[in-house]
Amino acid sequence: MNLQQVFMYSVGASLILGFLSLTVLFLTWLERKFLARLQMRMGPMRVGPYGTLQPLADAVKLIFKEDILPSWADRKVYWLAPLAVFVPTFLVWVTIPFARDLVLANLELGLFYVTAVSVLSILGLVMAGWGSANKWAILGGLRAAGQLVSYEIPLIMAILGVAMLTQSLNIIEVVDGQTRVANFIIQPLGFFIFFTAGLAELGRTPFDIHHAESEVVGGPFVEYSGAHWAVFYLAEYINTFTIAILTALLFLGGWRWPDMPLDGLSHSALSVAWLLLKAYLVVILIFWIRGTYPRLRIDQLMAFSWKVLVPLSFANIVLTGVVLYYDWHWSLLTVASLILMAGFFLSLTFYSGTAAERMTVSVHPARPEAISRRKMDL
Amino acid sequence: MAEGYTLNWGIVLITASLGVVAVGTMFLISYLMAPRRFSVIKDIPYECGIEPSPFRWSQIQIRYYVFAILFLIFDVEAVFLFPWVLIYLDSIPAVFYEMLIFIAILFFGVVYGWRKGVLQWR
Incomplete structure (x- = not known):
């Protein structure tokens, strides 16, 4: 790589970083406003018109706040943990396109890269938990590892x-x-799995057991304050937007579906607007889910992943493979996915445990005597 | 002009270092501007209103490791699946059917673990 290329790509990466920072500022405001309206409150109103300058005030406050280092902490691990969470979440954006020509690096193995890099931030959460030398933090860090x-x-x-x-x-x-x-019409099952698992990867309600305030009082972040906590916060909102834009790109058709008539520069501008509109719709859906559902228990959470989503995702792969291999029409895949999804959820509702346990999916209490009562472990 | 492999990973490297620099700058500003007053009481680990118990790193239950091992199995499977999804339509039928058998064996693993109660969080 020569110097010119280094400079060019540095500028590109800086632009993405600036875009993401602005997005995070907007998202924090949007989330507070949206949740407030769901709960019939006003939300932030004091700073700026309709509270629009609230996120800026929060950011300034966080940077100028005292950064406490607990005396028992493992210093290096404690200070490096926010970095280990932030850098992988930012790295995912190397290969996320905003339009056909608007991408930093159009990696041929883009999806593989995204899955590989995004997992790395789990390490940061475990580091934060371990470094804090606090029992809530360790519990939260390990819960994060298990869940993610x-x-x-x-x-x-x-x-x-x-x-x-x-x-x-x-x-x-x-x-x-x-x-x-668009792919969500062909693969409704895949769309459901991706969105649910993505929501769980974000660690937002209803999947926020690793920093649940009423259980582990903030989890890995319990000892952090000031700028270090702000970096975790930043990474969380960047992750939210990443999942939203990935959903828009992979399942909602990105900038291509439905196709737009214009071409040239106006087409590019319209593409970006169209993609961001879809991404923000998904973001609103994520906030809405946060405002609606209560938190899952940890055993419910793990059971939902391994007993519902993993078998369904295997079925999704096999179904897609068979339909494509025998060259059948794609609508067959839609119908089969919907039937499978409905059948799976109905069977879980009717054949899992007692009436009280049927209220939630595939769950029973974490008491051993309740488990040994049944032969089948469903 | 670098291209292909070098260029792609060069961009990833540049982006990673930019992320480190950005976060580092934020930490530096905070280090220079934020107040810092040491206090023995303030620096003890957080506990809900009582003194923290004397041990630092508590022991962790085995159940977390069980799920980590399960994850390892399926992640390795995903590594095999990634090249397969790109080529199976253009190669001989055996490629397609063999992967179905492979998935079936792994799915049998899930069912076995389920019946054994490994998937149950206790």
Whole structure:
């Protein structure tokens, strides 16, 4: 690489970083406003018109706040943990395209890269938990590892299903493959798995057991304050936007579906707007889910991943493979996915445990005597 | 002009170092501007209103490791699946059917673990 290229790509990466920072500022405001309206409150109103300057005030406050280092902490691990969370979440954006020509590096193995890099931030959470030398933090860090690792499998499998449809791991080619019909129509099952597992990867309500305030009082972040905590916060919101934009790109057709008539520069501008609109719709959905559902228990959470999402994601791969291999029409895949999904959830509702346990999916209490009462472990 | 492999990973490297620099700058500003007053009481680990117990790193239950091992199995499977999804339509039928058998064996693993109660969080 020569110096000119280094400079060019540094500028590109800086632009993405600036875009992400602005997005995070906007998202924090949007989330507070949206949740407030759901709960019939006003949300932030004081700083700026309709509270729009609130995120800036928060950012300034966090940077100028005292950064406490607990005396028992493992210093190096404690200080490095925010970095280990932030850098992988930022690295994912190397290969996420905003339009056909608007991408930093159009990696041929883009989807593989995204799955590989995004897992790395689990390490940061475990580091934060370990370094804090606080029992809540350790518990939260390990819960994070257990949860994120479990939901990584369905997420990867859903991404593989998309890659099968277009026979490519390049994100731009995946988007181009959706010109006629978007992937969420072809693969409703894959869309459901990806979105649910993505939500769990974010660690947002209802999947926020690793920093649940009423259980582990903030989890890995309990000892952090000031700028270091701000970096965790930043990474969380970047992750939210990453999952939203990946959902828009992989399943909602990106900038291609439905196809737009214009061409040239106006087409590019319209593409970006269209993609961001879809991404923000997904973001709103994520916030809405946060405002609606209560938190899952940890045994429910793990059971949901391994007993519902993993078998369903296997079925998704096999179904897609068979339909593509025998060259059947794609609508068959839609129908089969919907029937499978409905059948699986109905069977879970009717054949799992007692009436009280049927209220939630595939769950029973974490008491050993309740488990040994039944032969089947469903 | 670098291209292909070198260029792609060069960009990843540049982006990673930019992330480190950005976060480092933030930490530096905070280090220079934020107040810092040491206090023995303030620096003890957080506990809900009582003194923290004297041990630092507590022991962790085995159940977390069981799920880590399960994850390892399926992650390795995903590594095999990634090249397969790109080539199975263009190669001989055996490629397709063999992968179905492979997935079936792994799925049998899930079912076995399920019946054995490994998937149950206790």
